[in-house]
Amino acid sequence: MSLCDIESEQISSNDIPLGLLMANHDVVVIGSGAGGAMSAHILCAAGLNVLMLEAGREYDPVAETPMFQTPADAPLRGAPTPDKDKGFYWAVVDGGYTVTDIPYTQGGEVDFKWFRTRMLGGRTNHWGRWTPRFGPYDFKGKSRDGLGEDWPVSYEDMARWYDDTETLVGVYGANTELENHPPSAPGVLHAPPAPRVYELFVKAACEELGLPIIPARRAVLTRPIDERNACFYATDCMRGCSIGAAFQTTTSLIPWARRTGRLTVQTRAQVTNLKLDKSGRPVGVRYIDLSNGQEQIVISRVVVLAASACETARILLNSRDEGSPNGAANSSGQVGKNLLDNPQSQAVTAYFPKLDGRPNYNEFGAGNAHLYAPWGGHDAQARGELDFPRGYQFMFWGGRQTPEMGLAGVADTVDGYGAPLRAAIKQRYGSMIKFVGQGEMLPSSQCYADLDPERRDRWGMPALRFHWKWANSDIAMANHMRKTMDKIIDRLGGSRVSELREGEAFLTEPGTCIHEVGTARMGPDPRQSVVNEYGQAWDAPNLFLMDGSVFPSSPCKNPTLTIMALAMRNSRYLASEIKAGRL
Amino acid sequence: MTAFYLPMIDRRTSFRWVATAMAATLGYGSASFASQEPGDARPVSGTGYGTDPNLVEPKVTWSLTMSDRQRLLLATLADTLLPPEPGQAKPSAVGIADFIDEWVSAPYPEQARDRALVFSFLEWLDKQALVLDGKTFIETSLINRKKVLDMVAYADRVLPSDSDAASKFHRVRWLVVSGYFTSPQGVEELRFIGNEAITEYPGPTDEAFSHLDNILSGLGLTRGSV
Numbered sequence: 001m002s003l004c005d006i007e008s009e010q011i012s013s014n015d016i017p018l019g020l021l022m023a024n025h026d027v028v029v030i031g032s033g034a035g036g037a038m039s040a041h042i043l044c045a046a047g048l049n050v051l052m053l054e055a056g057r058e059y060d061p062v063a064e065t066p067m068f069q070t071p072a073d074a075p076l077r078g079a080p081t082p083d084k085d086k087g088f089y090w091a092v093v094d095g096g097y098t099v100t101d102i103p104y105t106q107g108g109e110v111d112f113k114w115f116r117t118r119m120l121g122g123r124t125n126h127w128g129r130w131t132p133r134f135g136p137y138d139f140k141g142k143s144r145d146g147l148g149e150d151w152p153v154s155y156e157d158m159a160r161w162y163d164d165t166e167t168l169v170g171v172y173g174a175n176t177e178l179e180n181h182p183p184s185a186p187g188v189l190h191a192p193p194a195p196r197v198y199e200l201f202v203k204a205a206c207e208e209l210g211l212p213i214i215p216a217r218r219a220v221l222t223r224p225i226d227e228r229n230a231c232f233y234a235t236d237c238m239r240g241c242s243i244g245a246a247f248q249t250t251t252s253l254i255p256w257a258r259r260t261g262r263l264t265v266q267t268r269a270q271v272t273n274l275k276l277d278k279s280g281r282p283v284g285v286r287y288i289d290l291s292n293g294q295e296q297i298v299i300s301r302v303v304v305l306a307a308s309a310c311e312t313a314r315i316l317l318n319s320r321d322e323g324s325p326n327g328a329a330n331s332s333g334q335v336g337k338n339l340l341d342n343p344q345s346q347a348v349t350a351y352f353p354k355l356d357g358r359p360n361y362n363e364f365g366a367g368n369a370h371l372y373a374p375w376g377g378h379d380a381q382a383r384g385e386l387d388f389p390r391g392y393q394f395m396f397w398g399g400r401q402t403p404e405m406g407l408a409g410v411a412d413t414v415d416g417y418g419a420p421l422r423a424a425i426k427q428r429y430g431s432m433i434k435f436v437g438q439g440e441m442l443p444s445s446q447c448y449a450d451l452d453p454e455r456r457d458r459w460g461m462p463a464l465r466f467h468w469k470w471a472n473s474d475i476a477m478a479n480h481m482r483k484t485m486d487k488i489i490d491r492l493g494g495s496r497v498s499e500l501r502e503g504e505a506f507l508t509e510p511g512t513c514i515h516e517v518g519t520a521r522m523g524p525d526p527r528q529s530v531v532n533e534y535g536q537a538w539d540a541p542n543l544f545l546m547d548g549s550v551f552p553s554s555p556c557k558n559p560t561l562t563i564m565a566l567a568m569r570n571s572r573y574l575a576s577e578i579k580a581g582r583l
Numbered sequence: 584m585t586a587f588y589l590p591m592i593d594r595r596t597s598f599r600w601v602a603t604a605m606a607a608t609l610g611y612g613s614a615s616f617a618s619q620e621p622g623d624a625r626p627v628s629g630t631g632y633g634t635d636p637n638l639v640e641p642k643v644t645w646s647l648t649m650s651d652r653q654r655l656l657l658a659t660l661a662d663t664l665l666p667p668e669p670g671q672a673k674p675s676a677v678g679i680a681d682f683i684d685e686w687v688s689a690p691y692p693e694q695a696r697d698r699a700l701v702f703s704f705l706e707w708l709d710k711q712a713l714v715l716d717g718k719t720f721i722e723t724s725l726i727n728r729k730k731v732l733d734m735v736a737y738a739d740r741v742l743p744s745d746s747d748a749a750s751k752f753h754r755v756r757w758l759v760v761s762g763y764f765t766s767p768q769g770v771e772e773l774r775f776i777g778n779e780a781i782t783e784y785p786g787p788t789d790e791a792f793s794h795l796d797n798i799l800s801g802l803g804l805t806r807g808s809v
Contacts, residue, residue, distance in 0.1 A: 057635075066638040068778055071765045075632055075643045077682070081691045083631045088641065094634045194786025197795050204804040232780035239638070354798045359790040364777030366784065402777060403770050405761040412757065417664045417736045418729075422671075425760060429773045492802065 025051040025264065026578060028285050028300035030271050030315070032056075033122030034560050035546035035567040036306035037249035037257070038165075042571035043304075044257040048578060051298060052254075053269040053287055055307075056093055056118030059125065061250050065091065065242040067235045071404050079405045085115075087404075091126040091240035091248075093119035101458035102270075104310075108446065108467035112339075113511040114310055120267055121250035122308065123514070124560070125240045128368055129219040129247060131171050131561035132393075133162050135180035137378070138555035147389050148442045149552040152524045152533040155182060161565040163188050169247050169564065170225055172366070173217030179378050181214070190222040192370060193233070196363050198355065198399040198433055199371040205491040211484070212376040216369045216395075219247035219561070228252065236402065237367035246367065269296070272461045274303060274319040274328050274543070281540040282319075282328065288459050302574065302583055306546040306567070310339070310449055313519035313549060314464045316530075317451050329520070329537035329545075334530050336450050338443040339466070340518035340554035343474045344508045345394075345437035345481045346501055349409040350494035355431040363400040363430065372396070375556050388477040392439030392556045394484065400430040408432045409497040432497070435488070437481035438513055440556040441474050447510070449519060468510045478506045515559050517548035535570040542583050544574055623650035624687075624702065631690050647681070648688040652721075654680040656705050659721050661759045663728050674759060677766040683758055697754065704751040 029040045032054040040050045066089050071077040078088040085096035094100075095117035104114050117123055136155040141148050163185045172190040175183035192215035195203070203213040220237065221244075224230045228244030228251065237246040244251040257263040268290035275284040275297055282303045289296050305312050313336045319328035327335055375391030401408060407425065409432040414424050441447075446469035451462040482500060489496060500506065523529025526538035535550050537543040546567040548559050577583045629645030636642070649657070661674035687698035711731040712720040720728060735741060735749040736756075763769045787795070792806075799806055 064638060066641075069639065069641070070767070070770070070778065072767060072770075074641045075636075076686060076689060076691075076694070077761065077765045079693075081631060081689070081693070083634050083636070083691075088632075088636070089638055091638075096634070100634075193784045197787050197791050200787075200795060200806055201799070204799050204802075204806055207807055208804060230782075231784075232782070233784045234778050234780045354802070358794050358798075359788060360774050360776065361788045361791050362776040362781070362785065363787075400773075400775060400777075403765050403773055403775055405765065406757065407761060407764055411760045414756075414760065415736070415738050417732050417756065419666055419668070421756075421760075422665045422668075425764060426773060429764075429775075491804075 025049040025300065027051070027302040027304055027574070028053060028298055029304040029306065029546075030285065031122065031306035031308065031311075031547065032120050032249060032254060032265070033124050033306065033308060033547070034249065034563045035548070036304065037121065037124070037253035038564045038567035039304045039306060039544075039546045039571040039574075040263055041253040041257045042568055043575055044260040044262040046572070046575035046579070047262070048575060049262045050257065050264070051300070052263060052265045053271055053285065053298070054120050054122075054265065054267045055270045055290070056120060056122070056267060058265075058267045059093065059119040059121055059250055061091070061121075061125065061240045061248060062242045065240040067239070067242050071402065077405050086126070086238070089236065089239045091119070091238065092117045095119075103455060103457065103463050105452045105455050105463055105465045106467075107450075107452075107465045108469055110468040110470060111509060112466035112468045113509045114464070114466070114516070115511065115514045116308070116311070120265065121248050121254065124248040125250060126238050127248075127560060128558070129237055130368075130558035131166070131169070131173075131217045131219045132374065132557040133182055133184075133217070134158070134555050134557055134562050135182050137180045138553070138557065141390065141553055141555075145389055149521065149523060151552050152522055158562075158565060158569070161569040162561070165561060165565040165568050168568075169219050169252070169561075170221040170228070171217055171219050171561075172215075172222045174215040176212075176214050178212055178214065178374060178376065181374055189217070190220075192216070193222060193231075193366045195370045196365060196399055197358065198363070198430070199369070199396070201352070201355065201492060202396055202433060202488060203371060205488050206373055208491065209484075209487055210376075211373050213371050213373050216372045218366070218368060220366050220368075221245045222366070231366050233362075233364060233366055235367060270459065271307065271315055272318060272459060273315060274305075276319060276321045276324055276328055276540075278323050280321075280324045280328065280331075282543050302542045302544070302578065304544045304546050304571075304574070308547055309517050309519045309549040309551075310464060312545060312547055313449055314451070314461075316520060318461050324539075329530050329539045329543055331539050332527055332530060334528065335520050337445075337448045338518040338521050338552075339447045339449050339468075339516065340441060340443060340551065341510050342438040342513040342515045342554060342556060343392075343441050343470070343477065343510075344439075344513040345435075345478060345485075346506050346508060347434050347436050347498065348482075348485050348489075348500060349432055349434045349497040350489045351409065351413045351428065351497055352431050352433060352492055352494040354493050356427045358430065360400070364402070369395055369397060386480065388473040388480065389442065390440035390477075390556065392437045392477055392481055394435055394437040394481065396433050396435045398430075398433035403429070408434070412497050433494070435485045437478075437485070438515070438556055439474070439477045439481065440554060441471065443518065443553065444469070444471055446471075466511075470504050470507065470510075474507065475504050479503065482506050515548075515554065517551035517554050517559055520545050520549040521552045522550040523552060534573045535566065536574075544570060546570060624648045624653060625650075627688055627690055627695070627698070629690060643685055645688055645690055647684045649680070649684040653702070653705055654684060656708065656719075656721055657683055657701075659728070660705075660708065660755070661763070663725070663732065664756060664759050665763055671772060672768040674763045677763060677768045679759060679762050679766075682762040682766075686758060686762075697758065700751050700754055701758070704748065704755050707748045707751070
């Protein structure tokens with residue numbers, strides 16, 4: 001069936017669109033971030049025509065990235081404001097924890113914070129570029145400890161896709177022998193940058209305490225590939241990267257897909273819902289053209305939904321029709337359920353007098369961590385010594401970084417005034433280290449998102465309502481994180497600058513790790529999951545989910561590499577299904 | 584009074600709030616200026632920079648509001664807090680009062696809280712100085728300025744009656760320290776190395792490694808290998 005042969009009567013008669021677009025495309029991809037852009041790249045490379053719908057505006061990192069601008073060039077020296085939650089220079093457009101026209105509400109004990117941006121490339125423009133692989137245990141957690149859910153794919157299924165994704169994206173790091181931290185194939189990884197003094201300082205204490213410290217894996221090139229340059233060790237990755245060294249889809253996947261001539265990008269297209277036929281399959285996508293406020297419906301025989309986990313759930317839940325009263329692809333009732341984030345500790349900043357006045361050198365590095373501490377507590381867990389079931393990683397940052405407001409905590413540690421104050425600041429600049437833990441939580445019936453029965457967005461669509469309650473195991477893990485940090489700080493003679501909170505309060509608000517996943521999980525059973533192992537909806541074989549919504553669990557590892565690896569794998573499957581005439 | 588605070592306007596900032604800054608200088612040396620009190624700021628006006636500002640050519644979208652006297656008082660305070668060694672800059676010479684004026688004039692909640700705090704602390708400074716010798720903080724001697732700051736600057740010496748002022752001082756010092764050491768001169772004084780493209784990251788120098796090994800040795804630790 002050709003695209004234009006989709007009969008208009010497949011759309012409910014009460015939904016006659018204002019604008020019905022019957023463009024020449026094979027697939028509509030909703031979202032341009034890690035999953036959506038990877039999918040578009042793979043599909044276009046396979047010879048398929050793709051229409052990408054992005055709610056945000058066009059974004060050009062080459063022209064718009066403030067690479068060398070200093071804090072002194074920015075209003076308020078770049079400090080965060082309600083307009084820019086993460087600071088002036090972060091590559092975030094019309095977003096942050098508030099998007100004016102699209103509110104969200106709370107229905108649980110603890111408020112969830114939802115970070116979004118409205119720009120081509122989505123959150124890949126400002127992510128931390130952390131790209132650890134999930135390991136064998138991460139895909140089969142339930143088989144190991146009986147908790148949560150297994151993934152319908154194993155590490156062995158995913159290994160080659162990780163290799164291919166890392167090769168395409170460009171990842172620095174090093175292979176290790178650590179349990180559940182599998183290696184990349186030879187030659188895949190870029191060389192990691194040399195560790196810095198403050199990192200080696202922490203490492204020495206961690207090793208004595210039995211904690212592994214290894215080179216971080218990050219999607220930053222340390223050798224040039226294709227048209228992208230290697231990192232030049234000078235600028236903050238969170239601002240975006242005009243030279244393409246720090247991976248974002250706007251300097252890679254999207255331009256590559258555009259060059260095929262088969263990708264059409266429609267920006268400022270706020271998708272509201274899918275239009276379903278009587279069997280529940282999508283036949284089109286409804287969106288608001290934000291440039292003129294007009295409603296549009298675009299017809300498509302295949303839809304890839306990759307709007308980010310929570311927005312994907314909202315679109316599915318809002319795609320209600322006579323035949324699908326609970327929303328699209330939701331016969332299981334699992335859409336919006338199983339919302340996960342990585343429980344994240346309060347940022348703990350400590351001052352280490354031993355580092356005062358040390359010899360100066362270029363300590364800026366690759367714009368983020370060179371070393372970090374992955375979870376290495378599997379043996380302790382096996383011995384029953386821990387009161388939480390899964391693990392956490394912790395990261396640390398410090399040293400002589402770009403001076404910003406507060407001087408990374410130095411301005412909080414000083415006393416007095418006059419010449420001694422001025423001297424103390426210079427002595428201590430480089431003596432501060434900040435620690436953050438990020439852990440794994442289990443899916444919980446207390447953590448989910450649904451539609452608010454009253455609150456609506458600017459276009460009349462129900463807002464997403466979050467429900468959250470930390471589990472006792474999350475709080476136990478937070479306490480363990482805190483004790484670990486205490487041991488390291490104490491061993492190195494440090495003093496805490498931050499006032500450490502206790503128990504649940506030691507965790508930051510859910511959502512603030514910005515690793516939210518799980519709202520439309522994959523699985524082997526259509527009664528318990530939304531999609532199969534290929535991200536293909538059980539209820540609608542022409543609907544694929546390609547973002548973090550499909551994660552059955554959220555290991556204590558940053559999710560974006562796995563989102564991209566799954567999108568690569570599943571888009572290849574999708575392309576083969578289309579070419580075989582099965583879609 | 585002949586002392587005045589000259590706004591520091593470089594080519595990057597000149598386009599953004601030059602009009603208000605220059606207007607603020609007009610009153611220096613005038614009779615009316617001497618009678619101004621610290622609280623004589625203009626109301627906050629303007630809007631935030633929005634959720635999609637130009638990041639490559641940043642602009643401040645609000646007017647400066649501090650009175651001439653407040654700016655001079657802040658500059659005097661900042662120079663007392665961070666007096667320069669030979670070859671170093673005074674905070675007032677790198678535009679510290681301009682920056683804090685920009686900060687407390689911003690239409691954002693955190694800055695609004697600081698606005699009230701800073702203005703209140705400036706008033707407190709003058710009141711304490713007046714008690715000492717009948718002169719304001721600007722006009723009094725350096726010795727007396729230090730006597731005033733000694734009341735609030737050292738955490739373990741603050742009298743309970745001065746704890747509120749000390750709390751405010753802590754934040755004002757934070758703003759002054761941050762403002763100075765994020766200025767180009769302050770960054771240079773910190774000897775920050777970065778923001779310049781290099782082809783390979785060299786890592787620590789031999790001297791830095793040697794120093795690290797010494798401090799680890801003192802802690803009974805070793806560097807190990809990566």
